Amino acid sequence: MAKFQVNILGCGSATPTARHQPSCQVVDFRDKLFMIDCGEGAQSQFRKLGLKFSRLNHIFISHLHGDHLFGLPGLLSTMALHEVTGSVTIHIFREG
Template sequence: MAKFQINILGCGSATPTARHQPSCQVVNFRDKLFMIDCGEGAQSQFRCMGLKFSRLNHIFISHLHGDHLFGLPGLLSTMALHEVSGSVTIHIFRDGARLMKEWMDFFNRNSPFEIIYDVIEEGERRIVYEDGGLTVETFPLYHRTPCTGFIFREKPKLRHLRGDMVKFHNIPIAMLQAVKEGADFVREDGMVIPNALLTSPADPSVSYAYCSDTMMDLRVAADISGVDTVYHEATYDGSMA
C-alpha cells in the first residue's frame, strides 16, 4: 500500500495546554508532506515527529483565527534558516494572504524559497492541489469567520500485473503500462488476451476529510459523504456526541 499517513501535531481548543498544541496536522502522502493549519508550536512538533522541512511544499489554512495560523510565520522563518529551496504554496483566504505577505516581506525577505499564495474564496468548492496520485479539494464550513475544509483523495491506482501470465503471453515491456491501466493485449496473430487474465484488481484508493471549527451542519455531511476517514474538531459537550 502507498503511504497515506496523518500526523496530528496539535488538536487543542483555542489555546495550548500541557497536553495539546493548537490545531496542526501533516499528511504524508508517498513522502510528500502537506500541512493543514499551523497553530503555535507547529514547528516544534514537526521536528519532534522527525518530519523533514524539505518535503513540505504545501500548507492549507482552514480559516483566519490565531489558533490555526499563529505558528506559520515562525515555521516559514525556520524553513528559510534550513535553506529549504524551491517553493512553498500557502492555500489561504485573501486577507490571510495579504497579512502573511506583509509579515514575510518584513521579517523574511531573503528567504531562499518562493512563497506562493493560492487564495481560497469563501464558500468555494474546488481542487486546490493535484499531482499524479492525489487531489486536495475545498468545501465550505460554517463558523464565525469564513472557513474551509479539505478533502485529500487518492487517485485510482493501477492494476497489478500477473507475472506468470505476462511471461506466458510474452507481453513486451513497452505494453506493460497500458495493461496495468486496463488495456487488453492483442497478440501478433490477432488473438485478444483480456486484461482480467493478465492483472489482478488495483488496491483501493483512500480519502481523508479535515473539518476544523464548524457548527453541526448537514451540508458538511453531504460534502464529505463517502470519505474513508474524517477528522472533525468539536468543543461540544457529551450530549452532542
C-alpha cells in the same frame, strides 16, 4: 501502494497547554507533506515527529483564527533559516 499517513501535531486547544497544541495536522502522501492549519508550536511538534521541512510542499489554512495560523510566520522563518530549497504553496480560502 502509495504511503498515506496523517500526523496530528495539535488539536483541541485554542492556546498551547502542557497537554495540547493548537490545530495542525500533516498528511504524508507519496513522500510529500501537506500541512493543514499551522497553530502555534507546529514547528516544534513537526521536529518531535521527525518530519523533514524539505518535504513540506503545501500548507492549507482552514480559516483565519489565530489558533490555526499563528505558527505560520515562525515555521516559514525556520525553513528560510535552514535554507530549505524548493517552494511551499500556502492555500487559503477565498472570501465570498
